[in-house]
Amino acid sequence: MATLLDPRRPPAFCPGCAHERCLHALDRALVQLGLSAGDVVVVSDIGCSGLMDTFFATHAFHGLHGRALTYAAGIKLARPHLHVIVTMGDGGVGIGGAHFLEACRRNLNLSLLILNNFNFGMTGGQFSCTTPPDASTASGFLQGLEKPLDICAVAAAAGAPFVARSTVYQRGLSQLLSDAIAFPGFSVVDIWGPCTGRYAKRNPMRPEDLEEKMAQLPTFRGPIPGNRRPEYGGQYRALSGKKPPMGPTQFCIETDFFPAVDDRREVILAGAAGNRIISAGTLLAHGAVAAGMHVTQKNDHHITVMKGPSVSEIIISPVPVGFTGVECPDAILAVAQEGVLRTEALLGKLLPTARIIAARDLSLPPVSAHTLKVDFSAHGIRRSERALAAVALLARTGDPITVEMLRAAIARTLQGKALEESLNLLARTETISLAP
Numbered sequence: 001m002a003t004l005l006d007p008r009r010p011p012a013f014c015p016g017c018a019h020e021r022c023l024h025a026l027d028r029a030l031v032q033l034g035l036s037a038g039d040v041v042v043v044s045d046i047g048c049s050g051l052m053d054t055f056f057a058t059h060a061f062h063g064l065h066g067r068a069l070t071y072a073a074g075i076k077l078a079r080p081h082l083h084v085i086v087t088m089g090d091g092g093v094g095i096g097g098a099h100f101l102e103a104c105r106r107n108l109n110l111s112l113l114i115l116n117n118f119n120f121g122m123t124g125g126q127f128s129c130t131t132p133p134d135a136s137t138a139s140g141f142l143q144g145l146e147k148p149l150d151i152c153a154v155a156a157a158a159g160a161p162f163v164a165r166s167t168v169y170q171r172g173l174s175q176l177l178s179d180a181i182a183f184p185g186f187s188v189v190d191i192w193g194p195c196t197g198r199y200a201k202r203n204p205m206r207p208e209d210l211e212e213k214m215a216q217l218p219t220f221r222g223p224i225p226g227n228r229r230p231e232y233g234g235q236y237r238a239l240s241g242k243k244p245p246m247g248p249t250q251f252c253i254e255t256d257f258f259p260a261v262d263d264r265r266e267v268i269l270a271g272a273a274g275n276r277i278i279s280a281g282t283l284l285a286h287g288a289v290a291a292g293m294h295v296t297q298k299n300d301h302h303i304t305v306m307k308g309p310s311v312s313e314i315i316i317s318p319v320p321v322g323f324t325g326v327e328c329p330d331a332i333l334a335v336a337q338e339g340v341l342r343t344e345a346l347l348g349k350l351l352p353t354a355r356i357i358a359a360r361d362l363s364l365p366p367v368s369a370h371t372l373k374v375d376f377s378a379h380g381i382r383r384s385e386r387a388l389a390a391v392a393l394l395a396r397t398g399d400p401i402t403v404e405m406l407r408a409a410i411a412r413t414l415q416g417k418a419l420e421e422s423l424n425l426l427a428r429t430e431t432i433s434l435a436p
């Protein structure tokens with residue numbers, strides 16, 4: 001008889017383990033569907049069910065506990081022609097519950113076989129999300145405190161279009177698995193059976209006991225009409241094919257200038273949300289890149305909008321920058337008190353040769369650096385313009401970039417009204433005295 005099992009590796013489970021019956025039922029289903037080993041990927045979870053893939057001669061993937069569906073989704077999206085079958089225990093469903101719900105909602109064409117033996121067999125028989133409250137397990141009384149999960153009810157409620165429940169003893173299990181695999185969407189089969197090595201030793205489990213317990217729950221035998229809908233992968237390919245390809249934006253900045261400095265410089269822009277700190281830092285960085293310098297920009301800001309500190313750290317260097325952290329700034333451009341508070345530790349480290357350009361209304365800790373206090377308001381410079389104005393004043397010192405380099409960066413980077421306003425701002429800063 002044809003088989004997709006690997007003859008070099010016979011199945012090895014504890015005697016009477018339900019997993020072995022399930023393994024053979026799956027093998028029969030694959031053969032019945034006329035699939036070859038190269039058509040199939042068995043993605044297994046952790047636990048004794050995680051051995052399943054090792055006994056098949058098909059493609060296989062074995063990953064982290066509870067995450068098998070995530071790998072399977074990636075494989076199916078990348079190789080849609082493959083039949084991707086996920087084997088997972090009840091332990092894996094509990095651990096990876098969110099992935100299970102997502103798979104039901106998404107409806108990617110995967111087949112999930114849950115080898116449900118009501119405990120974590122491999123680790124000694126601890127309770128899982130499906131353990132009955134009155135069971136005896138290796139984890140004492142804990143299972144008595146929680147309501148067991150009805151996997152099929154949850155799958156159906158979450159949108160799975162094919163949901164079935166069976167014991168390993170039921171006739172027609174391989175046909176059920178065959179139907180699940182052939183179904184054009186996400187299919188879940190909750191397969192009950194004993195873990196003879198652990199759980200069934202304390203909780204005798206005859207086939208009729210399983211049938212009796214199963215009869216107390218709603219019946220699930222396949223397609224859920226209300227959940228039928230187009231399969232995710234096909235829709236994804238159809239929609240993504242109409243979009244331009246996604247990828248990193250690549251552009252080249254021509255080297256138009258000689259470097260203004262021949263040594264490393266560290267500059268910090270410190271302000272608040274709304275000061276356009278990061279935009280101004282980017283223009284400074286662009287200016288230096290156009291002179292062939294290596295530049296890094298590291299930004300620090302809250303997720304809040306128009307509130308909270310905003311800091312941008314720029315390193316400009318004639319050699320590649322290995323570590324992007326600023327250790328001893330050469331210049332700090334401070335335009336809001338929140339930024340001063342955020343950079344207080346670095347302000348205290350400034351060397352006497354360092355430069356501070358700060359808004360006049362800020363309170364700074366005592367420092368020995370050259371400090372230029374600027375009354376931005378008196379020059380009609382708004383809060384949102386302060387950061388770029390401070391960069392322009394720094395550029396007027398010619399270190400680490402020049403005004404020409406900054407102007408070219410603005411012209412290269414901005415467009416329309418933003419370009420016009422920034423060039424206008426640059427012109428206005430020329431009237432500000434650089435005398436302390």
Ligand code: SF4
Pocket residue numbers: 013014016017018019048049117121122194195196197198199
């Ligand atoms: S411990 Fe339980 S689940 Fe694991 S192989 Fe043995 S019987 Fe099967």
